[in-house]
Amino acid sequence: MNKESIPTLSPLFRFQWEEAQQCHVVLYPEGMVKLSQSAGEIMKQVDGEKSVTTIIQTLSDLFDGADVSDDVIAFITEAEKNGWIEPK
Amino acid sequence: MAGLSLNNNGELNPPLWLLAELTYSCPLQCPYCSNPMEIANYKDELSTEDWLRVLHDARKMGSTQLGFSGGEPLVRKDLEILIKEARKLGYYSNLITSGVGMDGERIAGFKEAGLDHIQVSFQASDEELNNFIAGTDSFKHKLEMAREVKKQGYPMVLCFVLHRHNTDKVKDIIELAIALEADYLELATTQYYGWANHNKEQLLPTRKQIEAAEKVAHQYQEKMKDKMRIFYVVPDYFEDRPKPCMNGWGNVFLTITPDGTALPCHSARLIPGLELPNVKDHSIDWIWKDSPDFNKFRGYDWMKEPCRSCDEKEKDFGGCRCQALMQTGDAANTDPVCSKSPHHSELLEEVRRIEGLAGQTIEEHPLVFRNMRVSKKIITSSTGS
Ligand code: SF4
Numbered sequence: 349m350n351k352e353s354i355p356t357l358s359p360l361f362r363f364q365w366e367e368a369q370q371c372h373v374v375l376y377p378e379g380m381v382k383l384s385q386s387a388g389e390i391m392k393q394v395d396g397e398k399s400v401t402t403i404i405q406t407l408s409d410l411f412d413g414a415d416v417s418d419d420v421i422a423f424i425t426e427a428e429k430n431g432w433i434e435p436k
Numbered sequence: 437m438a439g440l441s442l443n444n445n446g447e448l449n450p451p452l453w454l455l456a457e458l459t460y461s462c463p464l465q466c467p468y469c470s471n472p473m474e475i476a477n478y479k480d481e482l483s484t485e486d487w488l489r490v491l492h493d494a495r496k497m498g499s500t501q502l503g504f505s506g507g508e509p510l511v512r513k514d515l516e517i518l519i520k521e522a523r524k525l526g527y528y529s530n531l532i533t534s535g536v537g538m539d540g541e542r543i544a545g546f547k548e549a550g551l552d553h554i555q556v557s558f559q560a561s562d563e564e565l566n567n568f569i570a571g572t573d574s575f576k577h578k579l580e581m582a583r584e585v586k587k588q589g590y591p592m593v594l595c596f597v598l599h600r601h602n603t604d605k606v607k608d609i610i611e612l613a614i615a616l617e618a619d620y621l622e623l624a625t626t627q628y629y630g631w632a633n634h635n636k637e638q639l640l641p642t643r644k645q646i647e648a649a650e651k652v653a654h655q656y657q658e659k660m661k662d663k664m665r666i667f668y669v670v671p672d673y674f675e676d677r678p679k680p681c682m683n684g685w686g687n688v689f690l691t692i693t694p695d696g697t698a699l700p701c702h703s704a705r706l707i708p709g710l711e712l713p714n715v716k717d718h719s720i721d722w723i724w725k726d727s728p729d730f731n732k733f734r735g736y737d738w739m740k741e742p743c744r745s746c747d748e749k750e751k752d753f754g755g756c757r758c759q760a761l762m763q764t765g766d767a768a769n770t771d772p773v774c775s776k777s778p779h780h781s782e783l784l785e786e787v788r789r790i791e792g793l794a795g796q797t798i799e800e801h802p803l804v805f806r807n808m809r810v811s812k813k814i815i816t817s818s819t820g821s
C-alpha cells in the first residue's frame with residue numbers, strides 16, 4: 349500500500365473494542381490480538397473510505413497536530429502483512 | 437495464588453475462551469474422539485435458555501472467543517438462536533463441525549445470524565480412509581461443505597486429527613487443504629482421552645511416522661507462507677518437555693459440557709476429587725473465580741517437585757493434569773512427558789511397547805468406534821450390571 353491507497357478491513361478479521369480488557373482487539377478464527385492504544389486509534393480510522401494520507405491527517409488533527417505519519421505507515425504496513433487490512 | 441492467571445492489575449484473567457459443547461450426539465463414530473466413553477449416560481442437555489444465560493454471563497466476564505462444538509453441534513436445533521445471541525453479545529463465534537448436518541442454506545442462515553468462522557474436520561484426504569475412520573459415508577459431503585463455506589465468504593479452518601492411520605498422508609492432506617482454499621490448516625495430534633485412550637494401541641503413530649510428517653509440514657509451512665497457515669504440533673510424548681496445557685488451569689479456557697458441567701479442560705472429568713460444578717446451580721462468575729475446581733491447579737502453589745522449584749514452570753505450568761493422572765496416578769504430579777519426571781521412563785516404555793505393535797493386527801483390542809451403542813455396553817460392563 350502507498351499513501352494514496354484506501355485500506356479496508358479484511359473480511360477474514362474482525363476489529364472491536366473489548367470492554368473487559370479496555371482495549372481494541374483484532375479477532376480471527378480461534379484467536380485474538382490485543383492492540384496498543386495508538387494501534388487501536390489507527391485501526392478505528394480504517395473504514396474503506398479514507399486513504400492513508402487522510403488517516404494521517406485525521407489523526408494529526410485529533411492529537412493536536414502531532415506528527416503521526418511514521419507511526420501510521422509502520423502500523424499499516426504491519427497490519428497488511430498480518431492480513432488484517434488490504435487495499436480497497 | 438501466584439503470578440499466573442493474574443493480569444497487571446492483580447486481577448484474575450477472564451475466561452477468554454468459552455467452549456460450548458452443545459451435545460454429545462454425533463452422526464460420526466471417530467475412534468479418536470476425546471469425548472468420554474460414557475456419552476450414553478449424558479442424556480440431559482442444557483436448554484436453550486440455559487445456554488443463553490451461559491453466553492450472557494461469560495461474556496460479561498470478558499469471554500471473547502466462543503466455540504460451538506460437541507459431539508456435533510449441528511444436531512442442536514437451536515444453534516441459529518445461540519449464534520444470533522453470541523453475535524449480539526459481541527463474541528467471535530467459531531463453529532467446530534464435521535459438516536454432516538449442514539447444507540448451503542444452513543450455512544447462509546448461520547452467516548445471517550452472525551457466525552464468524554466455520555472449522556470443518558476431515559478424517560483423511562481420501563474417501564475410503566475418511567469414511568472408514570468416520571464410520572460414515574461423509575467424505576463427498578464434507579468436500580461440498582468446505583467449498584460452500586469458502587464460497588459464502590467465511591474464513592475456514594480445516595482440521596485433521598492425526599494418528600497412525602493417516603500420519604503418512606500428510607502431504608495429500610495439505611494438498612487437499614490447498615485445493616479447498618483453506619485459510620488455516622490444523623494438523624492436530626490425537627488427544628488420548630476417552631475413546632482415543634481406549635484405542636491408543638491402534639492409534640499412536642510411530643516416531644518414524646511423526647518425523648516424516650513433521651518434515652513435510654515444515655516444507656509446506658514455508659511454501660504456503662502468507663497464503664495458508666499450517667499448524668502442526670509434534671505429539672508431546674516424543675519430546676522431553678510438556679506443552680503448556682490449556683495455557684494453564686483456569687487461566688484462559690472454560691468448557692461447558694452438554695449437561696452443564698463446567699470444566700477447566702474438556703477431559704478434566706477424569707480427575708478424582710473434583711466437584712464438577714454445574715451452570716444450573718452456580719453462576720459462571722462463581723465457577724471461574726471461586727469454585728474449588730477452577731482453583732485446584734491454578735497458579736503454582738499446588739505443584740509438587742520437580743515442578744515446584746523448576747525455573748521452567750512459567751513456560752509449561754507443569755504440563756497436562758490428565759496426562760499426569762493417567763500415567764502416574766496423581767493429577768498433581770509433573771506431567772510424565774517431562775524428562776525431569778520420575779515417571780518419564782515409564783512413559784517412554786509404554787510408547788515403545790505400542791510402537792512395537794504398529795503394523796500388527798491386534799486381535800485382543802480391535803478398533804472401537806464411538807457410538808451410543810458401544811457406550812451403553814461399556815457402561816453396563818463397567819458397572820457390572
Ligand atoms: S471426533 Fe468424530 S465422533 Fe467425536 S464428536 Fe467429533 S466428529 Fe463426532
Ligand code: SF4
Pocket residue numbers: 677678742743744746747748749750752753754755770771774775776777
Ligand atoms: S519439571 Fe515441571 S515445570 Fe519443570 S519443565 Fe518439567 S513439567 Fe515443566
